[in-house]
Amino acid sequence: MMRFASLASGSRGNCLVAEAGPTRVLVDCGLAARETERRLARRGLTPRDLTGILLTHEHEDHVGGAFSFAQQHALTVYLTHGTLQAVREAGRIGSTATRVIDGRVGFDLDGLHVRPFTVPHDAREPVQYVLSDGAFSLAVLTDLGASTSHVEQMLSGCDALVLECNHDLDMLRAGNYPPRLKERIAGPFGHLDNGASARLLGAIDRSRLKHVIGAHLSEKNNRPELAREALAGALGCNPEGVSLASQEDGFDWRELR
Numbered sequence: 001m002m003r004f005a006s007l008a009s010g011s012r013g014n015c016l017v018a019e020a021g022p023t024r025v026l027v028d029c030g031l032a033a034r035e036t037e038r039r040l041a042r043r044g045l046t047p048r049d050l051t052g053i054l055l056t057h058e059h060e061d062h063v064g065g066a067f068s069f070a071q072q073h074a075l076t077v078y079l080t081h082g083t084l085q086a087v088r089e090a091g092r093i094g095s096t097a098t099r100v101i102d103g104r105v106g107f108d109l110d111g112l113h114v115r116p117f118t119v120p121h122d123a124r125e126p127v128q129y130v131l132s133d134g135a136f137s138l139a140v141l142t143d144l145g146a147s148t149s150h151v152e153q154m155l156s157g158c159d160a161l162v163l164e165c166n167h168d169l170d171m172l173r174a175g176n177y178p179p180r181l182k183e184r185i186a187g188p189f190g191h192l193d194n195g196a197s198a199r200l201l202g203a204i205d206r207s208r209l210k211h212v213i214g215a216h217l218s219e220k221n222n223r224p225e226l227a228r229e230a231l232a233g234a235l236g237c238n239p240e241g242v243s244l245a246s247q248e249d250g251f252d253w254r255e256l257r
Contacts, residue, residue, distance in 0.1 A: 001257040002136045004160065006250030007031065007039035009215040013247070014062050014142060016162065017043065017050075020133035021111035026053045027129055027140050029066035036069050043253065047073035051109055054116075055079040056143060057123035058086035067096045080116070082125020103127040117154040120145045122189040130154055136256035138162070142216045145189040147200040156205035159256050162245065163201065165214040165230065166191035167221035175221055185221070194222065194230035201234040211254050215245040 007015040013030035017040070024045065029036055037047060052075050053066055067087070070077050076097045079087070084100055087093055101107065103125060106115040113134065116127040121143045128151075130139045139158040144151065155161060172182055172193070184190050192200070201212065212235060214227045228239040235242070245251045 001255060002131070002133045002138060002159075003253050003255045004131075004138050004162075005043050005253045006162070006213075006215070006245045007036065007043070008247055008250050009142070009245035010217060010219060010247030011061050012219075013064060014216065015039070016140060016250070017045065018112070018131050018138055018140075020131070023051045023110040023112040024049050025051050025109060025112065025114075025131070026066075027131075028056055028062040028142075029053050029069055030061040030064045032065045033069040033072055036065055039250070047075070050075055051112075052076045052078055054114065054129055055083055056128055056140075057121060057126035058083050058090070059123060059143070062143070063087060063092065067092050067094060071096045078114075080125040080127055083123070086124040101127075115154070117150065119143070119151060120148065120189050122184065122187075128154075130158060136160075138256065144192050145187060147192075147196065147203070152200065152203050155200075157208055159208050160211035160213075160254060161201075161209060162213050162215050163197055163231075164192045164216040165194050165197045165222065165227035165244075166216050167193050167218045168223065168226045169193045169195065171223070171226075172218075172221040177221075191216070191218075194227050197227075198230040198234040201231060206235075210256065211243070213243045213245055213251060213254075217244060217246075219247065 004018040014028045016027040103118045113132045115130040136159045138160045228242040232239040
């Protein structure tokens with residue numbers, strides 16, 4: 001059995017926990033160390049229950065508390081060479097234990113198989129992850145400018161998917177962000193809008209898919225009902241049945257069994 005939960009999802013911090021047997025990992029840690037501890041406690045966990053932290057890339061909302069939290073609790077941080085260089089240049093690492101991973105090569109953490117995959121995003125060497133216990137798999141995709149055949153291949157056949165629905169294009173265009181920031185968000189190395197997320201979802205093999213959760217919603221350029229409608233259209237279900245991860249609460253445990 002696998003299970004997973006989100007501690008937070010959004011531009012003010014992202015953190016997801018996944019569990020397979022005795023192995024528990026955080027995917028990103030964009031919250032302050034003390035807040036991460038508090039939100040783990042909501043899910044019935046303590047830092048001592050964790051095996052390590054998987055980082056996707058170096059942006060603040062994904063690594064903000066990762067190194068201080070890892071250092072306090074003697075955890076190893078797993079990250080690509082590009083991400084390592086970026087956080088090192090920012091003076092973040094300190095004495096934290098790190099392990100460099102190849103964005104195209106899977107590896108095992110006790111009972112959990114980790115498959116990183118490369119994505120187009122405006123970071124040094126960004127990846128996202130598919131996590132598996134050998135029977136079930138969870139795909140996490142929270143920062144992506146545009147889908148690719150490689151991304152769709154990696155997501156196909158998964159049992160659960162946490163999928164970015166960052167913004168509504170019309171809201172972004174009409175909003176008060178500077179033009180350059182709007183271009184960055186909507187560009188091929190930015191973030192997925194609701195429609196792009198729905199098209200990606202429609203393009204993958206969903207034959208095993210039991211859980212789809214929209215994530216990384218912009219608080220200024222999206223609305224929950226718009227994200228739900230887009231994903232529901234791809235899934236052929238009622239929008240009320242589509243789950244979303246929130247900034248304040250993430251989402252509670254989901255099980256794969």
